[in-house]
Amino acid sequence: MADKKGRFGVHGGQYIPETLMNAVIELEKEYEYYKNDPEFIRELDDLLKKYAGRPSLLYYAEKLTNTLGGAKIYLKREDLNHTGSHKINNVLGQALLAKKMGKTRLIAETGAGQHGVATATAAALLGMECVVFMGEEDTKRQALNVYRMRLLGATVVPVTSGTATLKDAVSEAMREWTSRIDDTHYCLGSVMGPHPFPTIVRDFQAVISKEAREQILEYEGRLPDAVIACVGGGSNAIGSFYNFIGDESVRLIGCEAAGRGIDTFETAATVNTGRLGIFHGMKSYFCQDEYGQIAPVYSISAGLDYPGVGPEHAYLHDIGRAEYVPITDDEAVNAFEFLSRTEGIIPAIESAHAIAYAMKLAPTMDKDKIIIVTVSGRGDKDCAAIARYRGEDIYE
Amino acid sequence: MSNIASAFKNGKAFIPFITCGDPDLETTGKIVREMAAKGADLIELGIPFSDPTAEGPVIQAANIRALSGGVTTDKIFEFVKELRRDVKIPLVFMTYANVVFSYDAERFMARCCETGIGGVILPDLPFEEKDEFLPICRQYGVDLISLIAPTSADRIAMIAREADGFIYVVSSLGVTGVRSEITTDVESIVRVIRENTSVPCAIGFGISTPEQAAKMSQYADGVIVGSAIVRQIGEYGKDSPAHVGEYVAQMKNAIK
16 A cells, blocks of 8 residues: 555655665565565464464454443454464564564564564574663563563663653664664564555554454454454554455544543544654654654553554545544553453453443444454553552552 | 855864753853854754654753753744844754654745754655655755765765755764764765765764864865764753863864
């Protein structure tokens, strides 16, 4: 869908320092070659099946459906992937590509730590060095994931600049890449940043909707009426939407983190509260002040706590193909607990934003309608934080 | 055409960078006047940005100090207007694409033209994206300064051929900041630039000592120093103008 300069409508592009230009040009060239290389395709497919555990289940959540009393709800279980989230889909692709390109070192940013863990995992498997940048604030919120990355042999660098969250981790990873390009690939975790990253990450995540489309046709003999996924940068959402974009009857709904509400400053709902800007290599929507200073955003979910959104989402919003709805911390926490109790599935707090919207939408739909909700990750990492949110202090 | 060319008519040009509003605009004004008096040929005025991805820790900290002091793009334009009553040397802005985009590029360049800002340096606007602002820059006679990096290789000629004002040759990989040694083969980069344009070249990133400046000035038409000055402002705050002035005199003397 991206044109030659990596544009999605007016969004996208390559707004990066000259120092990185040859690196992204080389990356694009190599990706264009390898994505059609039968050997690369076979190797990646093999890793996804035999290492990551794909295809992931499309599970009919019957009890959830009956409790809500409306549309049938299917859960796309990305939480069952190795490392516990959808992030592994993209990381295995990029790490394999980097290895083919002769790179020996992976760097990555991480918010909740899921992308960092996935990158550290792929680096361990493929014998590469790995450095993960993580906002200091997030290293506290997600201490368990910091330990997992270290256990996997990665170096975790706490980022103290700015708001010490995901956006600062991205800035720091970009800075690191400008200082060491020869042996290093920046394994970007979402459908954001300069071209070709939004396209590469989307292609590797599109496996979610490729499988879901086949699975729902097999189980129900028809397409779903809605697909719901949470959106930070938007990688699991674009992966969940991609193979349904051409099916106009399928509503595509991205759930943004509203934090304490979109009428407060403590929000990360970019499409709902941001405006067009240029940051982190791309033109897209960003939360910012009247002078273009990037706003400090907030969400209970470290993985959605980002002031921008991927350019393809900005475009899908512009043309009205996808809808982007805000979900507050409270709604997400309720959904986190509700899914745990009704289905015995503890979702990541990020994914709980998608569950929360399904809880609102399903009861308004007829029982013969179908919703697919992507559970992008598992919630073990969030238990301590949710306990704190509910006023209970537990020791990890 | 801007007035930038005149900066390169007084021997090798010394080009200092400071962040506007660090620690406040009054001090920035004093520093600018002091630097102009002590031999600065062109001054890069930084408009602070919340997330300066091309900057190292020293200039990042200056951006935060300036923004927490309440400086805005509007206040900076007012400040430059006032500065222009007596400061005659060429001035350029250095900032990030979103600051210009968000202000509205046309309104931004019109105000640059009106306040005598000769050029704009945007480290996150590479050759491929320059059409975002170039037509508007040309319309208002503001030079969009091109950067060439140690990794530019086959891109040098293409960038040089379309350059306006001066070319900013990035001497080192990574972000801005003082370095003990510069290992890039700057001489070869400048040679390719010279084959493709007569626009002057200035070298920046990592330069702090008179010795480094003297060495770099052999290869190019000017030397750019940012972090070494911003560090002094961070250290001495409101008392920094005299310190910075003395440093500028020393540096200009080293490259004459």
